[in-house]
Amino acid sequence: MDKIDSLEKDIISLKIQGATNIAFSVLEGIVIASKKIPANKPVGEYLEKIGKKLAYARPTEPLAQNAIRFIFSNKKKGLEYYLLKVAEYKKLISEAKIKMGEEGIKLIHDGGVYFTHCHSSTVTSIFIKAYKQGKKFSVIATETRPRFQGRITVRELLDAGIEDVTLIIDDAIETILQNYRQKIKAVFLGADLLSCDGFVNKIGSLGIAYSAYHNNIPFYSMSILLKYDPRSFSNEMIEKRSEKEIWKDAPAKLKIYSPAFDFVPYDTGVKIVSEAGIIEGKEVSSVACSSYSFLK
Structure with a gap:
């Protein structure tokens, strides 16, 4: 198995997970492919094909897929041009995450209790930075089956020194949000995809959104706008995971439904913490496209 196939396998199997890690792996794959371009292949077309293979290994990874839009808008350039665009996109991601993090830290206050779901490197980095600034707070996280x-x-979070961290079973989500609604200051989720009507995040996010809304708990999705997907969203885009992840030796005739993600409509009251500030869901499309013209 060559390195490109290995990267693709690791993305599909979740050995590489998290939108930023996947995007960076796609960029790495393009650089690797650039070193062995077949003599009879146009540079742009060949590298784009490799990039798409990795970026679309999982369907809801627009941060990686937007790299293809950004890098290969012109397919008739030389190798040096594409490698420069790879470096530029990586810098775009890094700078956007720094700006978004600065906005997110403002939402964390001493004595606050904050709720999160799954693993978002964006959310955890904001918690850790807030802690390093001297803020004292508690975090409740779901186990995320x-x-x-x-x-x-x-x-x-514990390795970073944050002491008051609680892990709960997924079945307790609604109970915790209801019983501790006076104490929980906000729900912070990441996002795998932003659309014009809602965002995509780990399965379970929709229930959290409705429960937070019902209990009047502020609800934020922390996401850079480079995760905006200009395509019209449809449920067919939601990835279905293997039945083996749920029950390896399940009865032969048993059907198992295991979607990886939820689509959360913006009308659940969510606000997006982005590099452009904290914005309403209805603003995502216009702000994303004005910030990054290649998303139009």
């Missing part, structure tokens, strides 16, 4: 990504979240 079936892959238990919540364990990654709590381990990162």
Whole structure:
């Protein structure tokens, strides 16, 4: 198996997970492919094909897919041009995340209790930066079955020195949000995809959104606008995971439904914490396209 196939396998299997990590792996794959371009292949077309193979290995990864839009808008350039565009896109991501993080930290206050779901490197980095600034707060995180990504979240927070961290079973989400609605200051989720009507995040996010809305808990999705997908969203885009992740030795005739993500409409009251500031869901499309013209 060559390195490109290995990267693709790792993205599909979740060995590489998180929108930023996947996007950076796509950029890495393009650089690797640039070193072995067949003599009879146009540079742009060949590298774009490799990039798409990795970027679309999972369907709801617009941060990676937008790299293809950005880098290969012109397919008749030389190798040096495409490598420069790879570096530029990586810088765009890094700078956007820094700006977004500055906005997110403003929402964290001493004595606050904050709720999160799954593992978002964006959310955990904001918690850690707020802690390093001297803020004292508590975090409640879900275990996030079936892959238990919540364990990654709590381990990162504890390793960073945050002491008051609680992991809950997924079935307790609504109970916690209702019983502790006076104490929980905000729900912070990441996002895998932003659309004009809502955002996509780990399965379970929709229930959290409705519960937060019902209990009057502020609800934020922390996401850079480079995750905006200009395509019209449809449920067919939601990835279905393998039945083996749920029950390896399940009865032969049993049907298992295991979507990886939820689509959360903006009318749930969510606000987007972005590099352009904290914006309403209805503003996502216009702000994203004005910030990054290649998304139009």
